[in-house]
Amino acid sequence: MTNMPVCRISGQPLHAFLDLGMMPVANAFLTKAQLAQPEFKFPLRVGFCETSLMVQLIEMVDPAQLFHGNYAYFSSISRVMEQHFAQLADAVAAELLYDKRLPVVEIGSNDGILLAKLAAHAPAVGIEPSGNVAAAARARGLDVISEFFEPGLAARLRAERGAAQLVVGANVLCHIPDLNALARSLDVLLDANGIFIFEDPYLLEIITQLAYDQIYDEHYFYFSVLSLSRLFAAHGLRIFRVEALPVHGGSMRVYGCRAGAQRATEPCVQTQVALERQHGLHLLQTYVDFAERVRQSRAALFTMLYDLKQSGRRIAGYAASSKGTVVLNYCGIGPQLLDYICDNxxxxxxxxxxxxxxxxxxxxxxxxxxxxxxxxxxxxHMREIMAKEQAFTQAGGRFITHIPSAAIV
Incomplete structure (x- = not known):
């Protein structure tokens, strides 16, 4: 684990504003035998840099400890994400791909849910360091490299396969600990007219929805258009389009290119930047206030669950997610309140x-x-879950959420 007292983008001071306590790795589910063994935990603290405007973890877990041969998340389990990526691939093919010979590269391709769709339109290669999900993609006949994306790999890809007309990553940019190296890799790999597309949980949605459970070990960074614009500009790149998305509780998709490319920067970019400034995403005090609201949310959720349990009600957790690991550990919710967690x-x-x-x-x-x-x-995934579990609600069951506040729905 690396201690990070300064911003990993600018090298300037990082101001801590939120402490979620000692936290296990969010996807490190345990066997019964492992329950008796010491469990790795790290301090989950978050800071803000007033120079780069980047929100980021202060202590970072080694990526090799997170993305490995037993990675727990498979993208294809969600029908919503299946539809989401089908729409993205169709839109990219219709508007942005320009040469059937040039490759498209997906960073963090997981089990190939998006890569398979892109491969129908151009030579496609996935970069996926987690061996088990990469193997699932290869079993579908997809071309996947099990390495971390960095400048050396980018140079090798360009030499062997040609410059990329598209580099895309879905919920992956926030997983990369060295974003300056990522930007350098894009500069190495992209064709002169090539573009990059990234979509990740959006900082403004995290703040407004009080979605603090988006903060966990794999998410090293939390992005605004302000912070990403500064990052990419330092490496001769620019954002030319942004698009708000409902997935993952509120994400932002950014489209970028080389700074000197002929693509015009669309008005939506400056509109989004202005909105972020209105909400104070460039100010430290915004994050200090957010942290206080998080502490209030923890107290309200624990009280609700405790009171229900004391009244003799039975409560189960639904979906063993990374977000759930954060909420359960930060709020002190264990087997004394939840009988079990169900997951598909x-x-x-x-x-x-x-x-x-x-x-x-x-x-x-x-x-x-x-x-x-x-x-x-x-x-x-609340809508998807409620639609699937109508028998539960018809029999009198009720769902509980903590976003944006603790409530029975």
């Missing part, structure tokens, strides 16, 4: 949640068990 990912079933050691059971158990309440730990 086979690799998590039969294991125990990081830090809290709540058992993770198959989704079928939830249907048969019928608890009184289900606390949705993947709140960004």
């Amino acid at each position: 990912t086979p690799g998590k079933q039969g294991l125990y949640a990081p830090g809290t050691h709540i058992p993770v059971l198959p989704i079928e158990h939830f249907a048969a068990d019928r608890p009184d309440f289900a606390f949705v730990l993947a709140w960004n």
